[in-house]
Amino acid sequence: MKKIKKFLLTMAMTMALGTSAFAASGFEFLLQVPLGMHISFPNKETKDLGVKAWGGFDAGVDAQIGYMFQVKDRFGISLLAELGYIWDWYNYGERATATSVGGWILDGSYHSFKLGLLPKFNIGFGGRHGLAIGIGGGVKIPIAATLSYGLSYWDQTLNGGSGGAAGIEEGVNLKRQDITDMFSPSVIGYMKVTFDYYLFFTDNIGMNFGLYLGGSFGPKTKLLKLGGNAFDFGLQLGFRFGPKA
Template sequence: MKYIKKISLVLCALLVFSSYSFAKGSFEAIVNVPVGMSFGGGTGDDISAKIGFDSGVNVKLGYMFIFNKWAFSILGDIGYSYDSYKIFSSSSVLSTTINITDSLYIHGFQLGVLPKFNFGAFSLGIGIGAKIPLALTHKYERTDRTSSGTETTVSYNENLYGDDINQLLESDVIPYLKVTFEYSIYFNDKIAFNVGAYLGYDFSVNKKNIVYSSYFYDTYETKVDTFDIGLQFGLRFAPKL
């Protein structure tokens, strides 16, 4: 939680500073729905990425400083995030090939800050923050295939909520970095439809090793980072430049 406190303090300081330092400006609000893909990668032997799905709803609130035909915005970024993190590993032990698919589906609360440059109808934002997992689904599947063709599959699913998520994850926050590109189509001088794209990176989703006592014991390290890319759509409430 210390990351969230730091981000909140920085955001509050920036908003207070902006209110007293610039005379020409305006309140700005954006409601966005992002939809995209995530490409996860894990640390450890024989671990590779699989494609996941990301979505959510976020609200950006803050102040826009207007300088003639361009403007600079400082926005708080809060909302709901849905993220999937998937990795695949394949290894061989004696005459058996072991394939493992490990997936996390996380519903979380997102909190961050997004400075944004506005040039006419276009804008470029660079944001940082953290996602706090509130609910999680963990799906695990292992298939053992022998050289003679015999195949055995074991799967495991679990749903975790609140403090129980710490049974699986090492940390209760997931830091992120993102870049946004947006174009505003104005209905009038203060309301616009926003369409754009985003690039993101989620850092260090550290999953604890789990013992399946009836079947097997996995000791590989699963520290997952993901690269995200997608589109976002929404409404923007700010003066037309």
């Protein structure tokens, strides 16, 4: 009988400690707007055309949904799924100058559905403040795109005779089936690291101010293997619903 009582007491204490330790665990939801830039890196086949690295932009809306597990006081781990919409503009090329003959221009803009995983380490500072560091990745699935290509040249008649870069460009609009037919792979892989600062209004609702760094691995054309990758960086702003660490 004493052994049974001891066993039950041990179980009760374990459950009580577990409940206390994970009291702040719970459902977590974030809705945010990222806005950033790319540094594009064309692959070898694209470089052979005389196309060089350039820049680009991205913007969208993200939703992160999952659960935060409180590991100890002021520290928790979140397991989050990430989904949303993202617009990416990748640009490769070299604009003509007064001392150059000209250059190639190659760019593409993609409207994509984003799907990924983003585990986060949450650090509480006490009161209304917190920090989260996320490391994850996934894929962007383009549902529509616009590709442009052409030649840049120097036009001395522009800008009142001082000259300026001009260009001849052709563009084509693509749907999802066109993208699947023309590119391999037909998705854009991505990896990223995020740093978010949380300012809570209540125990479960707050704003987040953050930045992200990462890389995108662009699709290549099936015909000539043209394409490239990009280094991404930017800011994100949104709302968070979930427990504080």
